[in-house]
Amino acid sequence: MNRGYVLSGVRFGYHRGAPIVASDALRIGPGLTLLLGPNGAGKSTLMKLLAGVERPAEGTITLDGIDLWRDEVGSRRRLAYVPEQPDLTPYASVREVIRLVASLRAVPLADAEAALERVGLSAVAGRSVRELSMGQRRRAVLAAAFIGRPDTLLLDEPLETLDRSMRETLLEWLSDRIEAGATVLVSTHEIEPFLAQAAEIVTVVSGAVRSMTLPADPEARRRLTEEASRHPPTPPGLGGEAPGTTPPRRRPSAPSASPGEPTGAP
């Protein structure tokens, strides 16, 4: 069985004929993968596709060999998604939402209380998310991610608005999950805290998705990720556009698999 994500011929856009994300072939395996790219490139949209929030207009996405849209329950059972916007319904208390997640992941409801305790929200768990600060809202979504030891984690700007202690809690938990063999994809502009553990990077440039293996040398890793987050390497076939220009939306070709070079085919 293929662990992690496999994307084949994926196209997605909010309006017909204008794809925001396009990926002919991409594999995201176990370990930490950083999702990099400039603002508005389509990183969060790719996250939504991988989380099963949005369905690709074309192509398939499988997680651990299960199609996200053929077996919706099975593929999402051990998936945790932390969106950039803490997206919780205003019609339920934080405790109710966390208990719902626990019941759906088939873990004891006591785990929900433990998760709330871990993020420091026990005292306000009876409130609606609308009565919480932005940092507390993000903690609430993180509490949901902590439940049931998920082995696929999608984190969109996870450190944003978190205080120092919560950042440390999150990074410790991430390290545990990575050591346990989880597939972790982090979209971030704060690369430093994740760099040491990252195995690969995925770049999104105007919707075109590429992946590349990071080299072992720390300095080379740093240079590559910084370059990728500022102006990601242009994939073969898209031409040598200058920074800030919008390349034409074309289907990217399959890349090679050597360190520092784009990869993609599963």
Add this chain to the structure above:
Amino acid sequence: MVPIPSIPLFLRANILRLVGADPALALGFAVLGLTLAAQAGPTLRLGLGGWLRSLPVGARRYRRAMAVALLVPLTPLLVLMVAAAAAAIFRYDAPVDPLRILGLVCSLALAGAAGVPVVRPWIARPIAAAGSLAAVTGGGGILAGLLLGIIWDRVAGPVAVPRHQAGGWRQSPRWLRPMIAWRALGARVVTVSIAPLGVCGAAFLYRINNRLTTEAAGGVTRTAVLIALVLTFAGLADLLIMRRPPWPWARSLPVGSRNRVLDDVIALAVPAAPTLLVALGLDWKALLVGVVTLPALALLAAGAMRRAGGRLSRASGEYLVTGSSLALAVAWRPGLTLVALGSVPLLWWHAARADRRLVVTQWQSLHHQAGGDSLAGEAR
């Protein structure tokens, strides 16, 4: 049978009643104003919240401003009143009582006050509502209304911070998903039920005022019950689209599209209980037909909700066509009830497919109401 008057005669009679001395229609006008203001109040509070609250405006002025702003959603009633007065004067050459017009205006202003969500609603709302009802009677009623308005201003207190229904419910998480829909609907379910219950009431009156065969009476009741169900689901579906947009993050949880559709079917079916209870009082056979057809009707509504997208007609545009067609077919040929029941798996699959195809994070300005949107980060 009481003969139905012609439409021009009906209009003329009611216009003259509204601006004349008869208080009954004017009281109905005031009740309508109070209902509209109560509906608009919470939405207006959202719109006037946020950064606006940082401006140097005191709590009392802010509350008064909200009461005045609530006249905006009441504008259709003001326009109606002016049109009625103009028609009475220029078309029907009838006398118009200026005190009645003044009373109607005062009544709407006090309805606006009653619609403001304040920290002491249990005392402020009845006072403002009583003032609104008193004012429409004209003369001394206007003075009483103004006096009650002044008392409202004294006792109402500041605009209340919204208290979300959260935390009090200790049931299984399984029921949270339909519960979210019911919380989003709230007391609006009552307003949605008015038209369907009216249809059932009309069927009852038709039956008792006409000598019908058993078969014909059954047909009338079946039609009324099924159309009442369609109207209930159409109203609820539109409300849910507005007040409970799709919850994107929840789609990353292990819940399939079929279960999401099932949650909506449960959420729609429970508020239909009053209609079914009325049907039981009318004819148990009609109730049976209604209960058996209900899943198919609710699934059609759940599917229409998912295809509403940016349509101006929302879900009810599509649903009133499909749901009414099914309802009328079953009412005409009760044997088709079994076909409706048999089509449930297909309708469920179709609605689930529409659910999977939803683009849930796309901005839908036509149907957007930040109060129920999980992505409206700053709304409180």
